[in-house]
Amino acid sequence: MNDFKNLIQAGAGEIPADMVIKNGQLVNVSTAEIYPAQVAIYKNKIVAVDEDVADYIGPETKIIDAKGKYLVPGMIDGHIHVECSKLSMTSFANAVVPHGTTSIISGLDEYISVIGLKGLPEIFKEIDQTDLKLFWGAPFKTPYTIPQSTIAENIDSDMQKELLKQANVYGVWETVREDIQELDEDTLKTMLYAKAAHKPVWGCSPMARGKKLNQYLMSGVRVDHESYDHQELLEKARKGMNVVVRESSVTHFLEENIRAITENTANVARHVSFCTDDVTATDIAELGHLDHVVSLAIKAGVAPITAIQMATINSAEAYRIDDQVGMIAPNRDADILFVEDLNQFEIDSVISKGKVVEEKATTEVNYSPEIMHSVKAEKLSAADFVYKVPVENGEVTVETIKSVGPFVRKRRDVELAVKDHIIQVDPAKDVALVSVIERFGINGNKSLGFTSGWNLQEGAMASTAAPDDNNLIVMGVNADDMAFAANELVARGGGQIVVKNQQVLSFLPLPIAGIVSEASPEEVVQQEKSILKAARELGSKVADPMFYMTFLPITAIPDLAITDLGPTDCIDLKLFDPVLSVREELK
Structure with a gap:
């Protein structure tokens, strides 16, 4: 309660900000505007975004001069299997946060297949020590394979019923279309539990069109990251889905999918976001991460502010986490990128979790023998x-x-x-x-x-x-x-x-x-x-x-x-x- 009261007082300038950013050009992804603004940060939250935040400055407030750079919200990877990078969570954060990725949506399902739910607290603890945020969706079931292959622990609807009550579960991860098509009762129970808990369902429906897509949508799936061409993406968007364009190390779909935006007069872009799904350490080192994806979209003809929306607020709204991330506004997490040129979209520096990301984390993680x-x-x-x-x-x-x-x-x-x-x-x-x-x-x-x-x-x-x-x-x-x-x-x-x-x-x-x-x-x-x-x-x-x-x-x-x-x-x-x-x- 005291922390909550302090946040509210900080919003009124009654408690000095820990950090203030001056001389920045705010990229407002909510209104698609760019204008001069100053930003005040208290703890890990943005408490003010105004023309002048002098009232928020105290004797201990750190002042950062943006020197005219654009202030862009931290970016959100809308669907990623971090484990496929073969990097630990610490190494992955060290690799992608400097590229502007400050939040990820993941099911940690590759970990679960080996260490089960009982091993996840070790992974959550490690993530908390990094500059990266995780919004976790519990897998709709494990394994996903049909017929079911062998893994260390199977998640079923009974387990999902309890998981969906947890505050750290933001949705149901990667519900594959085949289980809906086959009317798998265990999967359908999970869909009903999610509906009752008001938690979104995230899907996986490659090549789903027409009746197959209609059938799939009736289950309540909200988000999909598997469009193999731009017509498929457009149909999904027109039918109310939040569609995620995938540009991974093995599936380079952006060039084709982005045509739904560049060749269409409809306002499709506001319902589209980005993900990297499966990405290698080599590609991150040589190409970048979401900064690379945004650059590709801009080069394909998408307006810079639209591409930035796709990497930030669109993803936040799709996954219902826009009360925490996705824009630079009061009560949002202090995740801010400094960008010199929006057309080139090269990240100069990053603030994540309310602090300037200056060096790589060196925290040692001692995993259990089971892991x-x-x-x-x-x-x-x-x-x-x-x-x-x-x-x-x-x-x-x-x-x-x-x-x-x-x-x-x-x-x-x-x-x-x-x-x-x-x-x-x-x-x-x-x-x-x-x-x-x-x-x-x-x-x-x-x-x-x-x-x-x-x-x-x-x-x-x-x-x-x-x-x-x-x-x-x-x-x-x-x-x-x-x-x-x-x-x-x-x-x-x-x-x-x-x-x-x-x-x-x-x-x-x-x-x-x-x-x-x-x-x-x-x-x-x-x-x-x-x-x-x-x-x-x-x-x-x-x-x-x-x-x-x-x-x-x-x-x-x-x-x-x-x-x-x-x-x-x-x-x-x-x-x-x-x-x-x-x-x-x-x-």
Whole structure:
């Protein structure tokens, strides 16, 4: 109560501000205006935005001269799986806050798949010590996969009912359309609990148009970040959705999606915001974060103030957090960017959580043994990575999961030889084996299927970070190398690895839950580049072979996937046998 009273008194200038910004040009995203203004900050809140705030200055007030720079609200990433950056929360904050990202919307679902809800307090505590704010949405359920793959803890509607009562739960995270389409009762219960709690539901509905979109909207989903083209985005906006344009490290959708704004006279922009979803440490270091996304939008023809709205107030309103963030106004969090030129949109300096971000956090985080020792798979052998059939010698037709970019997989049938009952993987036909191994010590599941589109000529690569279930995934054209790669990751406690002739070409350690690094952003960048170089040595020509491979277990991506249960048809939502036909050799 005393703190609350102090805030109100500070708003009246009866308690001096801790900080005052003078000589700034305010970018008012609420009214789309730019004008001179001074800003007073008390604790971590903005208490005044006026032409003159002299009455708020006391003997201890810190004065910052903006020197005519534009004052822009801190930006909000509307949908991100931080864990896919392989950076710890501390390292991620150090990487993105200087680029103007002061808040993120996330479900921390990759962490949950490994450490469960009971492990999240450690992650929340770490985030609180950084310059970054998290608005957490509890996943609508885990796992997201259909049929359900194996993870450390499953979230169901009974758990959601209790989670939605918590003040730190801002909504329901990433409700996939397939569960609504199939009238999954557990998912529908969560939708009803969210409605009763007045908490927004955030969705995931790639390629949803017409009746499919109408059906999906009837569940109450408010926000969606999965539009594959601008017509899809426009339809979603016209039907009342808050649409998020995704520009990630693997899905560069902004150029296409932004056409809904640049080629349309309707006021679509005010219902559109930005996210990076899955972003690598390398891309953050070389391109930036939301500052890069805003710059891309401006270069595509979006007015600077409109692009800034999309990165700030639009996102805040979409996620119903505009009472806290999204604009520079009284009672909002003191997250302010100093920008010299709005057209270039380069961030000069950042205030976040009411303080100037001057140096990287050096807080040491001591994670519990449960988080640091999460890889529990049994030792594997080459026999686990050979596909056997009843005939001794002959030929088979197999259905491969063909990668067509990171977020589209199509069916490709290939004929392969059979020798001594074993299907012969043929690099010349661009076919590799892929396997997902349950790594939580629950049931020991091991799957095996075929994939193409990677151009692997030798060796194997593997990762214990692979959303949405983060089991161990390994791909290769040599069974001995596949076993060696998988066993090395188990022995080393998690990571990503590329091997050839049972020799390690590159290894990226991920000891935190088997999905996140303890290293600095700069170190992770060098390790990512080493992994990429090693994958190139195996012959792969894919833009980012390791990153693309880790998405293969996601069953919400059309048309095919693979989990620890086996190869999965993402359209029919069922497992499939990759061996289509077997022909015995005539003697």
